[in-house]
Amino acid sequence: MNFSDVFKQSNQLCKVSPDGKYLATCVQYRLVVRDVSTLQILQLYTCLDQVSHMEWSSDSLFILCAMYKRGLVQVWSLEQPDWHCKIDEGSIGLVSSRWSPDGRHILNTTEFHLRITVWSLCTKAVSYIKYPKACQKGIDFSRDGSYMALAERRDCKDYVSVFVCDDWHLLRHFETETQDLAGLEWSPNGCVLAVWDSCLEYKVLLYSLDGRLQSIYSAYEWSLGVKSVTWSPSSQFLAIGSYDEKVRILNHITWTKFTQFDHPSTINSTKAVVYKEVEKRPAAGSEDLSIHNITIGTTLFNTQSKYDICSLPVQIPVVKPDPDRANPKIGVSTLAFSSDSRYLATKNDNMASVVWVWDMQKMSLVAVLQQISAVRCFQWDPRRPRLALCTGNAKLYLWSPPGCVSVPVPSEGGFQVQSLSWHCSGDSLILLGKEQLCFCYMDTDQENK
Amino acid sequence: MPESSLVKDIHGTSAECRTSPLREFYQSSLQLHRSSNMFSCFCTEHNVQECASHISQELLSLGLTPVWTELSCRSELNVTAVINCMYDLIQLHRRSIRTLENLEVEHHKLSSNVAFLQLTSTRQTEQLEVCKRENAGLVEKERQLQLKVKSLQNAVRNEKEEVHKLQSIIASRASQYNHEMKKKEKEFNKLKEHLHQLLVGKKEKKQAIDVLNNIGRADGKRSLWKTEKTEAKHEGEMYRTLLSDYDARQRELEVENAEMRKVLQQMKKDMMSVLSSTKLTVTNDKQADDGVQADSGEEEEVLDSSKESVELHCVHAREKLTNSIRLQWRRLKNHVERLDSQASLAQVDESKTLAVPRETHEEEMNRLKLEIQQCKDFIQTQQQLLQQQLSSPCDEETGSLLSDRYMSQETERLREEWRTLEEQRKIFERERRNFTEAAIRLSHERKAFEEDRATWLKHQFLNSSPFADSKKPQMSKSKSAFLISAETEASGTMDPEELVKCPSDTTSPAHGCFPLTSPSTAITSRTVPYPRKKLEQTEDKDY
Numbered sequence: 001m002n003f004s005d006v007f008k009q010s011n012q013l014c015k016v017s018p019d020g021k022y023l024a025t026c027v028q029y030r031l032v033v034r035d036v037s038t039l040q041i042l043q044l045y046t047c048l049d050q051v052s053h054m055e056w057s058s059d060s061l062f063i064l065c066a067m068y069k070r071g072l073v074q075v076w077s078l079e080q081p082d083w084h085c086k087i088d089e090g091s092i093g094l095v096s097s098r099w100s101p102d103g104r105h106i107l108n109t110t111e112f113h114l115r116i117t118v119w120s121l122c123t124k125a126v127s128y129i130k131y132p133k134a135c136q137k138g139i140d141f142s143r144d145g146s147y148m149a150l151a152e153r154r155d156c157k158d159y160v161s162v163f164v165c166d167d168w169h170l171l172r173h174f175e176t177e178t179q180d181l182a183g184l185e186w187s188p189n190g191c192v193l194a195v196w197d198s199c200l201e202y203k204v205l206l207y208s209l210d211g212r213l214q215s216i217y218s219a220y221e222w223s224l225g226v227k228s229v230t231w232s233p234s235s236q237f238l239a240i241g242s243y244d245e246k247v248r249i250l251n252h253i254t255w256t257k258f259t260q261f262d263h264p265s266t267i268n269s270t271k272a273v274v275y276k277e278v279e280k281r282p283a284a285g286s287e288d289l290s291i292h293n294i295t296i297g298t299t300l301f302n303t304q305s306k307y308d309i310c311s312l313p314v315q316i317p318v319v320k321p322d323p324d325r326a327n328p329k330i331g332v333s334t335l336a337f338s339s340d341s342r343y344l345a346t347k348n349d350n351m352a353s354v355v356w357v358w359d360m361q362k363m364s365l366v367a368v369l370q371q372i373s374a375v376r377c378f379q380w381d382p383r384r385p386r387l388a389l390c391t392g393n394a395k396l397y398l399w400s401p402p403g404c405v406s407v408p409v410p411s412e413g414g415f416q417v418q419s420l421s422w423h424c425s426g427d428s429l430i431l432l433g434k435e436q437l438c439f440c441y442m443d444t445d446q447e448n449k
Numbered sequence: 450m451p452e453s454s455l456v457k458d459i460h461g462t463s464a465e466c467r468t469s470p471l472r473e474f475y476q477s478s479l480q481l482h483r484s485s486n487m488f489s490c491f492c493t494e495h496n497v498q499e500c501a502s503h504i505s506q507e508l509l510s511l512g513l514t515p516v517w518t519e520l521s522c523r524s525e526l527n528v529t530a531v532i533n534c535m536y537d538l539i540q541l542h543r544r545s546i547r548t549l550e551n552l553e554v555e556h557h558k559l560s561s562n563v564a565f566l567q568l569t570s571t572r573q574t575e576q577l578e579v580c581k582r583e584n585a586g587l588v589e590k591e592r593q594l595q596l597k598v599k600s601l602q603n604a605v606r607n608e609k610e611e612v613h614k615l616q617s618i619i620a621s622r623a624s625q626y627n628h629e630m631k632k633k634e635k636e637f638n639k640l641k642e643h644l645h646q647l648l649v650g651k652k653e654k655k656q657a658i659d660v661l662n663n664i665g666r667a668d669g670k671r672s673l674w675k676t677e678k679t680e681a682k683h684e685g686e687m688y689r690t691l692l693s694d695y696d697a698r699q700r701e702l703e704v705e706n707a708e709m710r711k712v713l714q715q716m717k718k719d720m721m722s723v724l725s726s727t728k729l730t731v732t733n734d735k736q737a738d739d740g741v742q743a744d745s746g747e748e749e750e751v752l753d754s755s756k757e758s759v760e761l762h763c764v765h766a767r768e769k770l771t772n773s774i775r776l777q778w779r780r781l782k783n784h785v786e787r788l789d790s791q792a793s794l795a796q797v798d799e800s801k802t803l804a805v806p807r808e809t810h811e812e813e814m815n816r817l818k819l820e821i822q823q824c825k826d827f828i829q830t831q832q833q834l835l836q837q838q839l840s841s842p843c844d845e846e847t848g849s850l851l852s853d854r855y856m857s858q859e860t861e862r863l864r865e866e867w868r869t870l871e872e873q874r875k876i877f878e879r880e881r882r883n884f885t886e887a888a889i890r891l892s893h894e895r896k897a898f899e900e901d902r903a904t905w906l907k908h909q910f911l912n913s914s915p916f917a918d919s920k921k922p923q924m925s926k927s928k929s930a931f932l933i934s935a936e937t938e939a940s941g942t943m944d945p946e947e948l949v950k951c952p953s954d955t956t957s958p959a960h961g962c963f964p965l966t967s968p969s970t971a972i973t974s975r976t977v978p979y980p981r982k983k984l985e986q987t988e989d990k991d992y
Contacts, residue, residue: 071654083661090654091647104666112640119658122666126658146686164683171683191694200622209691222618224625253698323620326628 003410004039004439012419013051014437017060020424022078024063025437026051031065031076036423039439045076048086053096057103058145062121064106066097073097073106075121087119101145101165116150118168127168133158135198137183141165142190147209149193151181160184160195162211172211178203182226189235192252196240199224199327204240206255215255219248227331232341237360241332245348249360259363263332263348263356267314272357272365274314275404277372277397280304305372305395307404316351316370336378338385345378345387355389357399369399377419383426390417396431396440409438513537713774720777727784 013026016036023034029050033043049067056063066073071094075085093111100107106119113134118127132138133151140149145165152159158181162172180198187194190209197203202225206214217240219225224243231238238250247261267274280303321328334347343366344358352374357367371391378389386400394415396407409415409431415438417431429440492500505515513534647653 077664083664085658085660087658088654088656090656092656093643102666104664111643112636117656121660121664123663124658124660126656146690164686166683167679169680169683171687189694191691200625209687222615222622224618224621253702323617324624326624328621 001407001443002441004441006411006415006433006436006438007039008435009432009437010435011051012432013054014421014430014432015054015056016421016423016430017056018058018424019060022060023430023439024054024056026054026065031063033063033078036428043076043078043081045074045081047074048072055097055099057099058101059103062099062103064097064099066094066108068094068096073108075106085121089117098139100148101141105165105168107139129161129163131159133181135180135182137185138181140185140193142186143188144190147171147186147190149184149186151184151195153181160193160207160211162193162209174207174211176205176207177213177216178205183229185229185231187231187235187238187252188233192235194229194231194238196226196229199226199243201225202242204229204238204250206238217248217250217255217257219257220244224328224331227333228335230335230337232337232344232360233339234341236341237337239335239337239344241335241346243328243331245331245350247332247335247344247346247358249344249363261344261346261356261358261365263346263351265316265318265351267316267365267368268312270312270365272367274310274312274368274370275307275399276310276314276370277305277406278308279372280306304408305406307369307406310370314368314370316354316368319350319352321350334378336380336387338380338387339382340385343380343385343387345380347375347378353391355387355399357387366401367399367404369397369404371397376417379420379422381422381426382424386426388420388422388429390420390431392416392418396420396429409440411436411438508534511538511541710770713770717770717774717777720774720781724777724780724784 007025008027009025010028011026014023016023021036022042023036023039025032025034029047031043031045031047031051031054032041033045034041045063045065047065047067049070049072051065052068053066054063055066061078063076063078064073065076071089071092073087073089073094075087077083087106087108089108089110092114094108095111095113096109098107099105100118104121106121108117108119109132110117113132116129116132116139118129120126129150131152131154133153135151138151141147142149148163148165150161150163152161158176158178160172160174160176160181161170163169164171176195178195178197179201182196182198184193184195186192192214193207193209195205195207202218202220202223204217204226206217208214219240219242226240226242228241229238236252238252238255240248240250242248245263247263248257249259249261250256251258319329321330329352330350331348332346333349334345336345337343337360338345342360344360346356346358348354348356353371355369355371355375355378356365357369358364359366369389371389373391373393376390376392378387380387384400386398389397389399391397394409394411394417396409396417398405398407409417415431415433415436417438418434419432421430421432423429427442429442431438431440509515514530
């Protein structure tokens with residue numbers, strides 16, 4: 001495994017182009033485009049203000065830089081560095097900005113979610129969409145980019161509008177049976193739309209592409225409900241994580257629950273392997289405490305760690321959330337399926353330092369990774385069943401079915417990995433710190449413990 | 450108190466019996482008065498004195514004045530005394546009758562009291578019984594009520610827990626609502642501020658887009674006008690997507706179904722084969738049943754195989770398949786159960802015969818255990834030796850010996866090879882040396898020959914006389930030397946084997962000058978006789 005040099009970035013804005021060739025990072029008000037393989041700077045653009053959001057277009061030719069405070073969006077072209085485009089939303093303000101799937105339209109959500117403005121870069125035409133809903137995930141594009149689902153709220157009722165992305169034609173508009181729609185997501189095959197209610201009511205509705213209600217699923221009443229929802233890449237499973245610390249999996253044929261994964265605080269009997277991160281203390285007397293070593297800081301400050309396999313029963317540390325606060329830190333907040341739909345990784349918020357990996361074929365727990373500090377981010381390799389996670393320290397952790405490994409990120413001055421994302425080829429990882437980023441190139445053969 | 454004692458004494462006697470002694474007394478006294486025969490019986494004219502003395506004694510015992518005195522000789526009764534006596538006796542009698550009457554009255558009173566008391570006592574025992582029953586009933590009621598109380602307490606506890614849970618839910622919901630309210634309020638305030646700013650007349654910045662030049666569409670096509678046709682096209686596209694998805698799903702399900710059906714058929718066949726094979730071993734009693742079953746089984750098989758190819762989607766065929774599987778499975782289960790019961794019976798019957806195999810089994814076990822123990826000991830000794838070898842501090846010699854132990858064979862072999870190689874190398878060195886010597890000699894001889902030739906030519910020139918014959922043999926030698934080298938150069942195939950043996954790596958640069966000469970020393974001597982003949986021939990030519 002090789003690590004590149006550390007580069008600067010701001011706002012955790014660092015994205016690889018969809019074709020995997022370029023890396024765009026924002027440093028204050030500058031946009032830097034590098035080549036992925038050599039990390040040489042190819043282009044440098046200057047925006048008018050500090051960039052709040054940056055996004056590649058789907059054809060990897062354009063980059064959108066949004067500056068929410070100023071209400072501006074600037075679009076840069078990779079092919080023609082002289083080309084420029086500036087969208088000024090004026091006094092109506094800007095809350096979010098994104099590309100359409102064809103890479104030629106920009107959707108700006110104005111302040112107070114008054115409306116969504118669709119700017120066309122081909123014709124300079126403008127269209128407006130009224131009453132968008134301000135919720136956790138109110139807008140979603142289908143994977144093939146042909147349809148957009150938008151959550152709307154009119155007259156205290158929730159609606160969903162389905163638009164055709166070609167010409168923004170309103171295909172379907174229907175009311176949903178939700179109290180307060182919190183989010184919607186297309187299935188990867190684009191035929192089913194999952195809509196879920198806010199956490200005050202556990203309700204997941206499934207609509208087909210033409211707006212017919214296929215099924216409603218509600219596990220229980222009154223207690224806080226759905227926290228996170230995710231589709232499996234094969235569209236076979238819908239995983240729902242809720243505040244009662246359980247994940248329920250629905251199957252795509254009958255839309256009924258066919259299994260449920262619990263996150264107990266004591267693991268008693270399971271065939272899963274429990275990995276516990278243990279710090280390897282460097283032996284104090286044996287190291288040469290020369291000035292040279294101390295200034296480099298190799299052994300004293302960067303503690304090594306390794307994984308130990310724990311024997312059952314295992315006690316998992318639980319942090320009880322404050323009952324008086326809203327959005328309590330309890331329940332399954334993060335779910336991720338591996339690219340072959342074989343594994344599901346989950347994180348329960350009141351056991352924040354533990355990642356659970358479940359096998360979907362056997363429908364049982366496969367591994368439990370207990371870290372020293374709270375897990376900040378985890379993501380599956382887009383090509384193979386390999387999970388990378390980080391906990392805010394200077395290490396990168398990788399899990400794959402053969403085993404688990406902890407890799408220290410070599411850096412001077414302490415690089416704390418806050419988040420990570422895989423390159424679309426699965427050969428490299430981008431590690432993002434607070435103000436820095438680092439590229440990590442994987443070996444072609446699998447890591448072994 | 451006296452009443453109770455009376456009750457005790459007269460316990461069980463009836464009221465009538467109590468009056469009978471009085472009546473008897475009256476009856477007896479009347480009888481006395483009626484029959485005056487009593488006097489005649491007691492006193493006659495003969496025993497008057499005895500009777501009188503007897504009566505006076507009796508009167509004395511009763512405490513009355515005696516009426517008869519024996520002192521006086523006269524046997525006359527004192528009439529006054531007798532009358533007084535009689536008067537006293539009558540008084541006494543009256544008094545006793547009176548007391549008797551009183552006693553009778555007392556008796557009657559007491560008996561009535563007793564009766565009364567008995568009545569009251571029975572009444573009270575009855576009451577007591579009733580009270581006891583009531584008490585038991587009340588105790589039972591109390592117990593039931595206690596149970597009810599307990600269950601109600603449990604229910605109350607559960608309700609309280611649920612109330613707590615609901616309260617916590619309400620609390621969390623309330624906090625969530627409050628949070629949302631605050632968010633909304635903040636947003637509302639922001640909106641109000643914004644509106645205020647707009648109303649006040651802050652310069653409103655219009656929306657604008659500033660593009661250098663329009664860019665083409667991603668797919669390169671021209672955009673279409675929004676018409677009904679495009680709308681219909683979109684609808685069509687949408688339905689097509691849905692339909693293709695349904696198609697794909699249906700195909701998958703069909704494939705799955707076909708596989709399942711295949712598996713079921715296979716299972717059925719296996720089950721039937723198992724059952725048919727076991728039927729042969731079954732006793733005669735059951736043959737009748739099995740015969741029937743076999744027939745039906747075969748029938749079914751025939752039916753199913755014919756239908757198999759026709760259609761598998763027909764509901765009837767599906768049902769038939771599942772039913773036949775169920776039937777076969779039931780049969781198999783019954784068969785297995787029968788076998789089990791047979792086996793258990795056999796075990797019970799042949800408990801004695803099992804003793805023998807059990808013994809052998811135990812022997813076998815013991816033997817195996819011994820073997821295991823031996824192996825373990827062996828492994829332990831090996832381990833110990835290994836440990837010793839690794840951990841013991843040994844001096845260099847033994848250390849080297851030990852380290853060489855494993856590679857002794859290898860080293861031996863290598864040493865042998867090395868030796869042979871050395872020998873070969875020496876041989877080659879020797880040969881090379883000889884060869885170089887030969888080459889040097891050859892060059893010397895050549896030089897000598899050249900000199901000779903030169904002198905001979907000189908002589909020829911100088912002495913062109915008929916005395917050349919005497920010098921010929923000398924010349925021939927030197928000539929022969931020249932010819933030798935020429936011959937050897939020309940032919941070069943004297944000893945091909947020896948040439949081949951020449952090792953290429955030990956060739957010296959001198960070899961290059963003599964590519965065709967062989968390195969052996971024998972050549973020079975061998976080649977001598979050859980060219981003489983040729984020399985003679987050439988000489989013949991010259992002359």
